[in-house]
Amino acid sequence: MxxxxxxxxxxxxxxxxxxxxxxxxxxxxxxxxxxxxxxxxxxxxxxxxxxxxxxxxxxxxxxxxxxxxxxxxxxxxxxxxxxxxxxxxxxxxxxxxxxxxxxxxxxxxxxxxxxxxxxxxxxxxxxxxxxYNEHGSLVWNELMVRDHEEAMGFYGEVFGHSYEVIEEDDGSFAYAQVVTADGRLVCGLGRIGDEYGDQFRPHWMTYFLSDVPTATVSAVQRLGGRVLMDVVEGPFGQLAVLEGPQGEVFSVIRPDHVDED
The missing domain is CATH 3.10.180.10 (2,3-Dihydroxybiphenyl 1,2-Dioxygenase, domain 1)
Known part of the structure; x- marks a missing residue:
């Protein structure tokens, strides 16, 4: 707990x-x-x-x-x-x-x-x-942007964040893990690809931990919400992107590993 x-x-x-x-x-x-x-x-x-x-x-x-x-x-x-x-x-x-x-x-x-x-x-x-970090509570946050360098510069200047960058095979930016000034890994930074056009705006995504993402997806549908991305096996665990009944977007994930702090 x-x-x-x-x-x-x-x-x-x-x-x-x-x-x-x-x-x-x-x-x-x-x-x-x-x-x-x-x-x-x-x-x-x-x-x-x-x-x-x-x-x-x-x-x-x-x-x-x-x-x-x-x-x-x-x-x-x-x-x-x-x-x-x-x-x-x-x-x-x-x-x-x-x-x-x-x-x-x-x-x-x-x-x-x-x-x-x-x-x-x-x-x-x-x-x-x-x-936090247990079923039905906050487990992760992710900033999705088009200009990752601008985001890294801004949050680095304001909060002292540093970044562990993951690159594509061609050396281009793929993802960054965000580290606070005291050395804690606290969130992620991803890039919205040009192929999405104006479909996605820059945003912070909230991830709640779900012990059984498939069950959470089914429950959201019963409650009047929508599935924007069905359950997939991602690099950090099993996840889905959902929309609540009032149009709010959030994600659920069953992470492969959870830090206690």
Missing amino acids: SVRETPWPLGTPCWPDLMCDDPRAAARTYATLFGWEVEEGPDAYLLMLRDGLRVAGIGPKPPTAPWPAVWTTYLAVDDTDRVATLEQEQGAEQLLRPTDIPGLARIALLVDPTGAHHGLWQAAPGVGAER
Whole structure:
């Protein structure tokens, strides 16, 4: 069992958050899918728990928001205001200025220079995900972009990230494992190929661990969602890409190996 009681290290994906039109309907969906429990949070925000520990949040999407329902990856910071300012100095666009969620965190929402939106999470005092790396909880995050060099430069400058690059046979960039300043492998960075055109926008993908991905895929379909990519054997485990009933996209994976920390 992986449990977190202290704030996550700087630049670590630490909290998955779903913004959607009907948070309570979404909560029912994920309660069925992953066995999540609901805890009432501030301002109509719902905290989702497994065995009493927080794993995700679900909240209302602003009525005038031009984007569909979306899972947002929040990155851990020690000072939301400082990091939000630094990101903007490096070319990011701010969507939500630093804001307090009473009893939980100080957050902000930004779009990085590649076009991928993400959040900042300063524990106040909520650490973010308290349970992780087990069925129905956060296990991995992946930034998918068209310009990997721009992404590497931006996150390296803001968070001190370094990269373990995996190359194609011809020496071109294939994938990078992202390492924090204190040496932790925390997420992945992939490239959206030109062959996809405008089909995929740059984005952060949330991965939840599923003990049986085929069963999770079937459950999503029964609950009114869609399968965007059926279960495949990837380089890191068995995975699928899914769309929830309100249009939110996420992935599930049964990884070949899971670190305890």
